[in-house]
Amino acid sequence: MIRAFTATAAALLASLASAPADASESPPRTGFEETNGARWTGESEEQEFLARVDRASARVSVARIGTTKQGRPLQLARIGSHLAPNRVLLVCSQHGDEPSGREACLTTIRDLAYATDRQTRRFLDRTTVFVVPTANPDGRAADTRGNSDGVDVNRDHLALQTAEARAMATVLRDQHPDVVYDLHEYTPTPKYYDKDLFDLWPRNLNTDETVHDEAETLSQEYVRPAAGRAGYTTGTYGIWTDPVTGDPIKQTAGDGQERILRNMSGVKHAVGLLIESRVDPLTDVDEAANNRRRVDSQLAALDGLFDFTDEHRAQVETATGTARHAGYADSGPIYLGGADNDPPEPSEVIQDPPCGYRLTDDQYTEVKDELALHGVRSWGGYVPLRQPLRALVPLLLDARAPYHLTSGEPVTDC
Structure with a gap:
């Protein structure tokens, strides 16, 4: 031992x-x-x-x-x-x-x-x-x-x-x-x-x-x-x-x-x-x-x-x-609910996640410290999903996530 x-x-x-x-x-x-x-x-x-x-x-x-x-x-x-x-x-x-x-x-x-x-x-x-x-x-x-x-x-x-x-x-x-x-x-x-x-x-x-x-x-x-x-x-x-x-x-x-x-x-x-x-x-x-x-x-x-x-x-x-490198591939669904013993509802799955989320100046000022503490990378008010903490980004910024910090604008034009 x-x-x-x-x-x-x-x-x-x-x-x-x-x-x-x-x-x-x-x-x-x-x-x-x-x-x-x-x-x-x-x-x-x-x-x-x-x-x-x-x-x-x-x-x-x-x-x-x-x-x-x-x-x-x-x-x-x-x-x-x-x-x-x-x-x-x-x-x-x-x-x-x-x-x-x-x-x-x-x-x-x-x-x-x-x-x-x-x-x-x-x-x-x-x-x-x-x-x-x-x-x-x-x-x-x-x-x-x-x-x-x-x-x-x-x-x-x-x-x-x-x-x-x-x-x-x-x-x-x-x-x-x-x-x-x-x-x-x-x-x-x-x-x-x-x-x-x-x-x-x-x-x-x-x-x-x-x-x-x-x-x-x-x-x-x-x-x-x-x-x-x-x-x-x-x-x-x-x-x-x-x-x-x-x-x-x-x-x-x-x-x-x-x-x-x-x-x-x-x-x-x-x-x-x-x-x-x-x-x-x-x-x-x-x-x-x-x-x-x-x-x-x-x-x-x-x-x-x-x-x-x-x-x-x-x-x-x-x-x-x-796992830390998988986020760069930016592929696969992201789950807003469910658990390993509780299948998610369809509404709890982002099947085709956006490229990222755009924040207003006020929104970015409000959450930038928390993003930095988490280690989420951002470029001003743009927060991409293609990064190690890919799944965390929607949990923080998507309006559908149950505990989101702010409602960012999904960016779909990659």
């Missing part, structure tokens, strides 16, 4: 081959670890933790990528020996009242930084791991789902109206991650919807087929088996199942909306996966024990992610690279 670096305290305390700046300083522990799960890591504890890891390991750099409305930093940790072509992004606790992913991400940053085993060091020679440890700091401080304005950040990855979503878009644009792994939690409905972990890949139909298939492989052949080996039950997010037969009963979440990160990841040609750990315990245990289960199940699933990344790097790089 790639995460063998967490096996013993001795491994964490050993000197690195690329020695830390202060070799006498022991690896830091989170507030969650210090209290054995009795409470979550505090804001100031997180900042000190990240600063110590950054100082101690040449493998790690921590940078500020934005600032929330209340002035808290949005940070990105980079772990790796160099900027390898294979890149993985962990986005942790977009919803502020879902803290287990954040705890798993913080300890993962540290464990990768301090690992001395050959397998992990070789992994980091070939893979750069990016981590946004707290994607919604204001919500985490308030223990709320939304940010300080009450906005659900995970419904803002198209419009980019929040500082949090704008920071995520910047990372996707500048770092081009091959895999985007989004850590969440959910409240169970006993008997019908109560696995330890649920996950879901991009359902948006604009996801390249090969990228979509790699995301399903990540889920079904790596993340779920890894969690199962650790004793955790798994299933598909958003699908209630019959407790006797295991057959699906109804879908309650998990559609193809492009404004959700796992779907936007697919539209932007990354292998996306949403992971959801169960908040409530199945048995009568104390709060600290249940909190440890929540975090440990996330860490078990991360084992599968890192194994997938190591074993499928060639397939993933081929899939994402090919």
Whole structure:
């Protein structure tokens, strides 16, 4: 397993081959670890933790990528020996009242930084791991789902109206991650919807087929088996199942909306996966024990992610690279609705897309920053489809798209 670096305290305390700046300083522990799960890591504890890891390991750099409305930093940790072509992004606790992913991400940053085993060091020679440890700091401080304005950040990855979503878009644009792994939690409905972990890949139909298939492989052949080996039950997010037969009963979440990160990841040609750990315990245990289960199940699933990344790097790089170049061909339909398990209505398919969209001066002024943050190329008020993010252009600018930013004029004379 790639995460063998967490096996013993001795491994964490050993000197690195690329020695830390202060070799006498022991690896830091989170507030969650210090209290054995009795409470979550505090804001100031997180900042000190990240600063110590950054100082101690040449493998790690921590940078500020934005600032929330209340002035808290949005940070990105980079772990790796160099900027390898294979890149993985962990986005942790977009919803502020879902803290287990954040705890798993913080300890993962540290464990990768301090690992001395050959397998992990070789992994980091070939893979750069990016981590946004707290994607919604204001919500985490308030223990709320939304940010300080009450906005659900995970419904803002198209419009980019929040500082949090704008920071995520910047990372996707500048770092081009091959895999985007989004850590969440959910409240169970006993008997019908109560696995330890649920996950879901991009359902948006604009996801390249090969990228979509790699995301399903990540889920079904790596993340779920890894969690199962650790004793955790798994299933598909958003699908209630019959407790006797295991057959699906109804879908309650998990559609193809492009404004959700796992779907936007697919539209932007990354292998996306949403992971959801169960908040409530199945048995009568104390709060600290249940909190440890929540975090440990996330860490078990991360084992599968890192194994997938190591074993499928060639397939993933081929899939994402090919998808990014396919837009230049400017061919094929674009989907405004539907999902991989929900065929679109005819009105939700642009069978013969235009060459591009023309915006008025006012329209362009209104949306140019968002276009730039997404990485959509434009020439003044003209936005062509012939570019890597071909499918994203109509989602942003076509009047028929459910979450469009403005209604551009389709240009059909190519």
